[in-house]
Amino acid sequence: MALMQIAEPGMSPEPHQARLAVGIDLGTTNSLVATVRSGAPVVLPDAHGRPLLPSIVRYRPDGRVEVGYAAQARQAEDPKNTIVSVKRFMGRGVKDVAHLESAPYDFIDAPGMLQLRTAAGVKSPVEVSSEILKVLRERAEISLAGSISGAVITVPAYFDDAQRQATKDAGRIAGLNVLRLLNEPTAAAIAYGLENAAEGTYAVYDLGGGTFDLSILKLTKGVFEVVATSGDSMLGGDDFDQRVFCWVVEKAKLAPLSAHDMRLLLVKAREAKEYLTFHGEARITARLSTGEFVDVVLDTETFCSITQTLVQKTLGPVRKALRDAGLSAEEIKGVVMVGGATRMPQVQRAVGEFFRRDPLNNLDPDKVVALGAAMQANVLAGNKPQGEDWLLLDVIPLSLGIETMGGLTEKIIPRNTTIPAGRAQEFTTFKDGQTGMSIHVVQGERELVSDCRSLARFELKGIPPMVAGAARIRVAFQVDADGLLSVSAKESTTGVEASITVKPSYGLGDADVERMLRDSFEHAREDMHSRALAEHRVDGQRLIEATRAALAADEALLSPEEKNSILAAVAGLEKLVPGTDHRKIKKAIEVLNRATDEFAARRMDAGIKRALAGRKIGSL
């Protein structure tokens, strides 16, 4: 279901007016929203002219929510209810998160994904993230004076399926039509590549607040092809703060700290880290709630030595990505630096030494991802004429597979496979008369299932009783352009077929998402109705326009009868769109979609034939 924010119900965008599309960098530390204005990407600032929105959400006892600078100002005062770096918890369970003990929150160990107890009730990281997205959506709507037709939200390339799904759900709950999840290093490569007309093989080194990505891309004539990606979704600038924090605690011989003091010192540690980028030493002072006064001086040399292992840790994924790409460091034409944490001189130095060339720093490492996302959103919204747009070929970061006998992983789609990707594998029963099979979907590179991330479990029932090994169970994986997986299984020897489609879940069911959606709109029923109506009207109008355009271009592919049945479905929908029954509109949309199924397939075939014909003429 695509949710659209509409200024006035019934208003649909003018057919030839550019659709308002935004790119959102939902960062661990800061978030941004950008759009393309008169052909150039720009970051949209808030009413005070500030481009960044600190990714901090505070839940007040009265139920009100503060986001950004207001929440940041209260983080030491109200640490339990002020959630910082929520991205680290997306799609994660309690046992997956490092340094949980030094995060001053009241965690609840829920299946699949942890939750946080706040003054305003129990919150999922998805809901917390959606508060940040809502503020950015409102900022864009005010700034662009219109409703947003779609958004591209960026995610770390190394995010697994659960983390991606959580991000997409957060977008839906924030009322955004998520056109695509885009990998952060890929977004940066678009912004960098187009700005500098770059051609060749580039690496993007993206060290953010909480995640590290390394992607290798081949840039050729308007095609951005990711060759390999690697990273660590639990490594970022926050870990450097953590090291400084631990150093202060040890240096000042502090007793176990309260949540308030912990947050206070973490803030001081971050400030010291940032100060050291341009200075030789940083003084850290703080008055603790115990009355104790902390006053220590951290110099660059000590800072480098306590964080050296973190910097080294980033080079492992760098080597791995190069190996996967079959390239040596010398074959990389340039290394684009992304993420605020790459400002640290020791990071710049380590990357420079590894690749034996100066890293590229000519784009603002805080903004480049949002700018690239805005450019991609503009293309996806259809605002670029054919020929001027570009093609983006991305990959999945981690192998997908299922559990087989003995707790071993059988990989079905290997890492670095270009998406969308699909593959099927056959399995069989191991007991005589076995009528059911449990399918466990996992993601990761390790051989043992217990070392991989569990994405979903489901049962295939109704297999006809046969001797062991006779059944043929075909498990099919499909990864879409967002990098999201769906799985289906089917038994097909005796003509009896059972199949099921699962969407990997991280503990939030569809019902939970629906509830969060409802909660996020104050006047539940009426509001839901008018939203549904507005959204189906837009969808319907869009489909009518798209179908008419398709008919105008490729009418020749249809027989007169086929054309008439499509036209009848168009007319049926068109009659209902101005009405007020959103269910009827939805039905008519489905009818038109079904009526154009075959036409769409034929158009796609014809497109390929044209592409090949063009190639042959071109190469003569």
Add this chain to the structure above:
Amino acid sequence: MHNHFDLFGLPPAFSIEGEALERSYRDIQSKVHPDRFAHAGDAERRASLQWTTRVNEAYRTLKDPVQRAKHLLELHGVDVAFETNTAMPPDFLVQQMELRESLEEAKTPNALDEMRKTLRQEKAALEKQIGNAIDSKKDYAGAAGLVRKLQFLDRLDEEIDSAYEGIE
């Protein structure tokens, strides 16, 4: 079964022109990729997803020498039978065992680099033989044996990857 060569408008041969394959792949992707249909109706989006998936799979198959040869042999009705036919010439097996022993002893990146270099040369030589068997001699049954050998070498290549990770 789909003929992946037809899809890209290429002659069905083991020796392929990499650039022509790449160009053709990109031309097709620029027509069918989901990014071109982000605002289209469900029917078109579904068709786009199916096509892109198929084109990606075909491209991956043709880019990889083992998979390309396997596909080509299947088009000629010969099953490479990786799972069932594990019979290998004894001298080849002895050589493989020796290589794996030296892999276990290789504890430095330099030693691994050296092994990989030798392996890549062997692979290139084997690929040349496969091309000769399929494209010139049309000896498909003979080629199947060579392809199985090449797959052995591919596995060793993967083990070298893990060895790098082990010492890092």
